[in-house]
Amino acid sequence: MTYLYLYLGIGLLVGIGFSINGARAYAKAPPITEVVAQALDPDWQPPKRRWLPLILISSLIWPVLLLLPLLERPFEPETPSPEFAVNGDHLLESLTVAEIEARERVFDPLGAVPDLPFGHLNTAWQDFLAECEEGVEFRRFAADWNAGWSKERREGYVEMVDGQPGRFFMTVYKTLPEE
Incomplete structure (x- = not known):
């Protein structure tokens, strides 16, 4: 049971970190769709961001996100370059x-x-x-x-x-x- 709490705790920290990073990026530059919507309708308000589901989901799947780079195949050239030989x-x-x-x-x-x-x-x-x-x-x-x-x-x-x-x-x- 200790491992489950440790697993979920690390996932919670990863999710909070991703959420904070996403909130910072959103505060700096909102998506273009929101900029256009605000220009067309001055009373328009952006939807509330619900970070709790994102944090909870990331606390469950965070190891998969960390393993994705390991699952990529290494680069292999299509054809090996020929080796030089004197003829x-x-x-x-x-x-x-x-x-x-x-x-x-x-x-x-x-x-x-x-x-x-x-x-x-x-x-x-x-x-x-x-x-x-x-x-x-x-x-x-x-x-x-x-x-x-x-x-x-x-x-x-x-x-x-x-x-x-x-x-x-x-x-x-x-x-x-x-x-």
Whole structure:
């Protein structure tokens, strides 16, 4: 019985809170129908607000009101965006590791970027190379990729495994302007 009193008491407080909030909103701006009715008939009086039934009803159903946001389904995209993968159409010239590192050496006269291949990304490049097999062929790739909501330009280097593109190291990733 204590739980019933607690349940109804919380509901009563919630109902009083909603009623006070509604009364404040009504005092600030009455509905347009009442404004028009008062303009047409100067003797018109707004109907008395009966807050007691609202308070009693809300004291019974307040948990349902609190659970409504939980019952909504989470947002799920209609179609999942495709994952980028290098294919044969994206492949360009074949390069050695030495050629790639010479091509990607960053020259910064102010010294903010380390004088290493790929600059600050040199550690990521070394990790990529450590996972590659010895003597693997590398190819440069460039692709205009449709990510679903935007078109992107992606460039980088890919290791060739049995003549097919495998893992890749991306160096350019930018959104292209809409046509």
